[in-house]
Amino acid sequence: MEVYFQMVLDAEALRKTCAELENEKFLGFDTETTELDPYKGELRLLQFSNGRSTHVIDLRAFNDPKNNPDLAPLRVLLSDPSHIKIAHNSKFDAKWVRNHLGVEIEGIYDTFLASQLISAGDQDRRHSLADVAQFFTGTELDKSQQVSDWSANELSHSQVEYAARDAAIMVPLREQVADRVQSDQLNDVAELEFNCVLPLAEMEITGFNLDEGRWREQLEKVKIAQAKAADELQDMLSAGVAQASLFGRAEINLDSQQQVTDALLNLGVPVPNTTRAWELQPLAEKYPVVGKLLEYRGVAKSLSSFGENILEYIEPKTGRIHADFRQIGAPTGRFSCSNPNLQQIPHDEQYRRCFTSPPGRKLVIADYSQIELRILADFSDDANFIKAFVSGEDFHKTTASQVFNTPPENVTPEQRSFAKRLNFGVVYGIGASRFAMMTGLSQTEAENTMRRYFGTYRGLDSYLRESGRKVIAERQARTASGRMMRLRFDESDRQQVGAAKRNGVNMPIQGTSADILKIALRLLHESLRGTSGKLVNIVHDEIIVECDASEAEATAVKLEAAMRRAGERYVKKVPVSVDVHCADEWTK
DNA sequence: GTGAAGGGCCAC
DNA sequence: AAACGTGGCCCTTCAC
Secondary structure: OOOOEEEEOOHHHHHHHHHHHOOOOEEEEEEEEOOOOOOOOOEEEEEEEOOOOEEEEEHHHOOOOOOOHHHHHHHHHHHOOOOEEEEOOHHHHHHHHHHHOOOOOOOEEEHHHHHHHHHOOOOOOOOOHHHHHHHHHOOOOOOOOOOOOOOOOOOOHHHHHHHHHHHHOHHHHHHHHHHHHHHOOOHHHHHHHHHHHHHHHHHHHHOEEEOHHHHHHHHHHHHHHHHHHHHHHHHHHHOOOOHHHHHOOOOOOOOOHHHHHHHHHHOOOOOOOOOOHHHHHHHOOOOHHHHHHHHHHHHHHHHHHOOHHHHHHEEOOOOEEOOEEEOOOOOOOOOEEEOOOOOOOOOOHHHHOOEEOOOOEEEEEEEEOOHHHHHHHHHHOOHHHHHHHHOOOOHHHHHHHHHOOOOHHHOOHHHHHHHHHHHHHHHHOOOHHHHHHHHOOOHHHHHHHHHHHHHHOHHHHHHHHHHHHHHHHHOEEEOOOOOEEEOOOOOOOHHHHHHHHHHHHHHHHHHHHHHHHHHHHHHHHHHOOOOOOEEEEEOOOEEEEEEEHHHHHHHHHHHHHHHHHHHHHHOOOOOOOEEEEEEOEOOO
């Protein structure tokens, strides 16, 4: 593919280029950088294309890009939402532009996100620019220059041509992608996703403050506990091994399922098929060694997953953790997070209290109260379920009172617990045997309790059945925003049909929750503009903002308002409840 | 050595 | 009869 492009190497050329580009509604946009991490490398090239002519701006030709007034026309173009910047994985470009030019890219069309929405959860589809271009336009893209040396003083012709071509392809690519977004009725969810890029880019740039000293203190305690548990477990396990008496203790690898299982069998422990905690738990009382194994597992997990390794992610320039969030991390639309995963920090206060606000700052922490159950109440239109929320009382207690037909004040803790587990379980399509397993009820008792539950909530029951039927008939499920998930199953295989049904029934609930959170992030981003407030973490139904201590109360009001407004867009039949508080640490 | 798969477990 | 959804990380094991 031949690409016509011009290099932009001085202020005058930049002014002319920007004047020309300002006539365009859609601009293909891309950047080339010397590193992947915006805190490490250099933003080298910015490429714009209207589909006919392409301009490659070499930032190295401009001194001090962040403050250089010659770059003003470029900043205007980037931050003007009436010029749609079409980019592939725009979060990447947005972070670099934010960090190195000090502006936010407004008006984003992201072909990476659009491609993910269109593929509707198909895990086999790839979403690199080369894959997406091939799929939608049939164009072969040579990406061999992608990892070339962008820090060289003189860039080669093939490097610059590669850079130009990636921007040039975006305009025709968007036309194809947008047609498909339209025909798949994904316009609303696409808008919601594109609007979410900036808040996310900003959050990753900001990072989350981890108190290294506190983390190390905590670590030392766990290390001691781990060593003690390991030693004791080693002793107990080797008691049944013959060599123990001859050669001292027979060392076994405590992290090896195989070796531990063998050792347990030697000691006469009836090891179940799996050695997962919930299978072993019932044996712990009779066999102390099993209890010790569970104790060891707990501390070992803490030490390996939440140990020193996380400290290596602290960015020296900021002293903070800048994790990677995948905006469409799951087919349901939820985020995923890695390097490190800030969405799986143990709830235990010893861990969370290590995430702090720096001196003079505060954390504002807000989460939706039972948002998935409220979505379910709204979708199912079940009068009793809705009533339980509208009453504003303890939800699980109220449902227990309804299910067991007893006044709320007479509800036993056990009844409340059954109701709570069922309330959460129905969202996932729980079955009687699983319910029996987790409550200790017999199969019959579990079935009876579930019958009572669905007898009380007939509207919920029929919604879930109808939703399951529809999923199987249509082979797809959708959230309130129109986000789609296709389901693949062999209809002659009962297990596959059952799994697809549970999956498809759950997706609109979990996915609408994700829709709501993403809408909230955009509203929040706008209301925090010009304040000290910065988004620092999100965990599915929770948003954490860091701000100046003096603005904490005002920020809390803004955060709660954004979350409530977002929730109310899709949840109308029951109140949307947001719990918010200010703290110096990430704790309740 | 490296990478995939599977078990296990953390979050919501 | 019906076996609870979505992720990521760490470890061992096993194949290359």
